[in-house]
Every structure is written in C-alpha cells, then in structure tokens.
Amino acid sequence: MALTLRFTRAEVLHPGGLETAPLSIAEGRIAEAGGREVDLSGYMILPGIVDIHGDGFERHLAPRRGAMKDIGTGLLAAEAELAANGITTAVLAQFYSWEGGMRGPDFARSVFEGLDRVRPETVTDLHTQLRFEIAMLDAYDAVRALVAAHRIGYVVFNDHLPHEALAAGKRPPRLTGQALRIGRNPEAHLAAMQALHAGMDRVPEALAHLARDLAQAGVRMGSHDDRTAEARASWRAMGVPIAEFPETIDAAEAARAGGDAIVMGAPNVVRGGSHNGNASAPDMAAMGLIDALASDYHYPSLRRAAFLLSDAGIHDLAGAWRLVSKGPARILGLDDRGDLAPGQRADFVVLEAASRRVAGTFSGGRASYLAGDLAERLIG
Template identity: 70%
Template structure:
C-alpha cells in the first residue's frame, strides 16, 4: 500500500516546466491537494519516473556466466532492483524468440514469461514485456502466435538477424562455431539450419503480412527493428507496423517521421556519441527531431545520462529531453496513466541530486522502489 505524502521544496518537473512546488501523493497517484506527512526535499529535483521501452540488460542477471540459467525468478528480482536504482519505474523487457537458441530461443522465452508472472506481485517496478521475433522462422509462426496469446504479450517487434550476405554467397558466417557451441548445437547442423531459413526468405513476406494482420486484430502493438531503408519502413507501415525501433540510417528515420510512425533509438548510442555498429547517430537524430523515445537497449544507466547530455549540450531543454525517456515511450506503449507528473496519474517519480545527477530515490505507483543516502534520512525524519 502506498503512503500519503507531500514532497516539499524540491524543483519538480511539471508538464508546464520545472518549478519549486509541493508534490502530493495519495493512493499511488499524484494529487492536487496537500495530504499526508511532509518530507523536505529542498535542494533536490523530482522528475517523472523513467519508462524504458526496450531493454535486454536483464539477460546478465539471468545468466551471469555461460550455462548459469537455473534461477530465472531471482535474476528478474535482481533486474528490478537495478531498474529502480536507475530511476526506471516502467520497464519493457525485450525477450528474443530466435533461431540463435540459448537465451534467445523459444524455450528460454517461456521461462522468462513464467518467471515474470511469478515475481510481478513481489516488486514495485511495472515490468512489461516485448517479444522480439525473428521473421525467417517460418515453421514457428503458429507457435509464436500461440505464445503471444497465452502470455497476453502486448508488444511484438520483428527482427531479422540472419547473416544473409554470407549465406547467399555460400560462405560460413563469422563467429558461427562459437555461437553454435554456446547453445550446445553442432556447428554444421547450426549452419545447415541457418541456410534453410535463408533459402525460404521468399516465403517470409506473405507470411509476415498474414501474421501482422492477425496480431493487430488481437490488439498487439507491432514494431520493426533495424530498418536500413525508406522502402523497408514503407513495407512495414503497410502491414500496420508503426513503430520503427533503432532505424540504421537517416533515410529510414526520415521515412518514419514522414509517415507519422514512432521512432525509438538507443540511449547508449547517444551517450557514446554514435552507434557501435556504425549506424545512424542518435545524437544527430535527436538534434533533427527524429526521435520520439530513447530506450536503454543494453545499459539501464544510459537513459538518465542521455537526457542530461541532451540538455547540457543545448540540443533541447531538460523538459524535452526527459520526455524522450518518460512521456514519449509511455505514449508509444499506449500507457496514458504515466510519463509526467500531473494530478490523477500514477505517482511514478525519481528524486535526483542536481549536482551529482545521482538517483537518490525512485517511487513507482507511490511505493518506494529505491532510496539511499541523505534522501532516505529525510524520509525517515532523521
């Protein structure tokens, strides 16, 4: 049960801009009337809780070493603790359904979804899920559709990570042997499996058309990953796929913007100053107004860092930068009850030391999910 509190003296990022004004919380929501116990947070900032729209950083908690994938539940609880410590109040865990096997295979996806159902009542962070489906897996279309329905998965992103260039030339893809051995598969059988998938690519387009139509009819939100061309974005838009996740080129991003699609880029790309794969720069795209939301991708701390980097660099003010990690992703996900601090919405917030930019406390739905140091002492009245 969440407490009734009035957070006093902090600079709060309201929808209309930052202002030192009391923030009141009751019954898990922001209210417009003073209530409950007062907590002095003068000298700190209060910002909307971060909404992570795509992240696979949870994998390192589920398998810190090769083969150590026994206790998914405890790994997910550890993930939630890291999310909260980074100001994240809603997290979308991006789980693969891939020919790559191992942690990216369908069997492991089942374990993750079952684990999430078990631990959700034990944690405060809202843990959502995204299924990343590898579209060359034609024999699995029925199975993945059944999995999506059974686990009520609200968000599916289509991927294609097959090394088509090497396979089309009859070459052995790089790192194939290590990849096969890591998942316990004979390298030659793994290569033959990939070759079979590649050979059937002409069948994928019509199959994907039909699958997309059925998922949309079932109310599933659809996205596409790593589009490189405007034509690829147009094809996916025609299928009803209106989320462009990590477009690889400016041409693909500009096509998404022209078509009214939502554009997501990785916060680590922006923080490091460019893509580690040589794709389009998130910083350049942000300056051009081509980003609707930033995602943690593989590194949860990068979300907060990216927002402050944009503001410090003069690309936009902090309110606009923070929207890319709060209101922007919430709206893409269809979550109308969060993303900003406004009476009636969920009390999702993070308290930040403006000097160090350190997360001092996080509240999700009015419940404390993380707290440390001097802010903890103030809440305790010490």
C-alpha cells in the same frame, strides 16, 4: 502500500521546466494536496523513466555463460537494478530466435513464465516485448499462442540471418563460436541457417497474416534496424508503426514522414554515436527524429542520455526528459504516466540536484528504491 506524502522545496520537472513547488501523492496517484510533509531541498523530482526496450536483465538470469540462475530470482535482481536507475516502467525485450541459448524459444518461454510468477512481488511496472526472428516459418503459430498465453503487448520483428554470406555460399562470421556457445554442432547450425534463408520467399505472406492477427489482439508492433525508406514503408503498410533503432537517416525520415514512432538507443547518445557506424542518435535528436530512447543493454544510459541532450542544448530538460518518460509511455499506450500532473500515476524519480544521482524511485506511489539522506528524510 502506496504512500501519502507532500514533498516540498524540491525542483519538480513539469512540461514548462523545473519549478520549486510542492508535489503531493496519495493512493498511488499525483494529488492536488495533502499528506505528511517531507522537505526535499537539494533534490529534483522528475517523471519516472519508461524503458520501452531493454535486455540488460539477461545478465541477472545468466551472470556467466552457461550459469543459469533461477529465472524468478534473476528477474527480481533485474528489477532492483531498474529501480536503482530511476526506471518505473520497464519493457523486458526477450528474443525468440533461431540463435538458441538465451535467445531460443525454450528460454523465452521460461522468461515469460517466470515473470508471470514474480510480477505480483515487484513494484516496478514490468512489461514484455517478444523479439521474433521472422525467418522462423515453423514458429508462427507458436508465437501466436505465446503472445496470447502471457499477454505480451509488444512484438518486434527481427531478421538477424547473415543473408549476404548465406546467399554466397559462405560460412557466416563467428559461426563456430555461436554454435558452440549454445551446444550445437557448427555444421548443423549452418544447415539450419541455410534452410531458414532458403525459405525467405514465404516469409512476407506469413508475416502479413501474423501482423494482422496481432493487430486484432491489440498488440503493438515494431520493426528493427530499418535501413531504407522502402523497408519502413513496407512495415507501415503491414500495420507495424514503430521503428526501433533505424540504422539510417533516410529510414528515420521516412518514419517521421509516415507518422511512425521512432525509438533509438540511449547508449548511442551516451557514446556520442553508434558503435557500428549507423545513424547517430544525437544527430537524430537534433533533427527531431526521436520519439523515445530505450536502455537497449544499459539501464543507466537513459538518465545520462537525457541530461547529455539537455546540457548540449539539443533539447531543454523537459524536452530531453520526455524522450525517456512521456514519449515512450505514449508509444506503449500508457497515457497515465510520463508527467507529474494531478491524477497521473505517482511514478517519479528523485535525484540529488548537485550530482544527479538517483536517490529514490517510486512506482505507483510505492518506493522501489531509496538511498542515503532521502531515506532518512522519509523515515524521519
């Protein structure tokens, strides 16, 4: 049940900055006034975090290699972690890949079917992203059907084939370990990769048709790991306007010049740069080349990244927080969240002002996480 409350004496984050002003919620929305009064002195209230791309849920589905849990139970455990990190809307990014195992087509279907079953039990607003490996020419029709069957609203195109090694006739790095991890003969795995590499000349036409069909169905689309301005321009021409994790400043600047949305990983900010030498997210933020930050593989990084950017003076707090709230919400077409204006969804996170720890998370006016003194104040 959505709560009807009036929070007082908290610092509330609005586009102009923090204000000590009441915040009311009713019927799942931010309200003008009314509700039982709750004193939140010592706390901050910020718009709920919108995670536009995260695969941290995988560890709840298979806590150890080969130890697959019940999909539904794992997804509910993942939702608890999302809520504990202030995330009110989450896009679960699931591979559909030749790599097999937890990245394979069968596992993807299991995840989407499991989410369809448990979604009515969750408070966090859970969405899905399909990360499709474009070399899988035989899977294009299956992807169309999967997207339609599970109402997947976001598809990202990936190409993780080691083309350079395959073109040179070499065995790609980590081939044997990757094959054994998914229970496949290494030679058979190599042969499958070589066959996919050999068919790349047919990918552009098939991809153009798929992108057209998905666009007509209202699906949002993104590219992944763009390295050049030319690559980003090609994706834009195909109707793919979201650039996820561009690897170079040139690609990011091309995205900005073309009006594309740019998503970077919050862990990149927390680390102070990319772990593999790609473009630095803090530098990109300073250059105005980020529209949204994503958790990628680490949910706590979203909150930490926003405060790091603010503390470093790269953005003020409202601008930094926008990268984890209003920015990703707009890219996803979710215009009813991301700020605390009256009429918006009552999606917000309550932080201890001194420690910045998450004390409570509310999605659609319902509590998804409560801890410590905040829980006592609400119950009291």
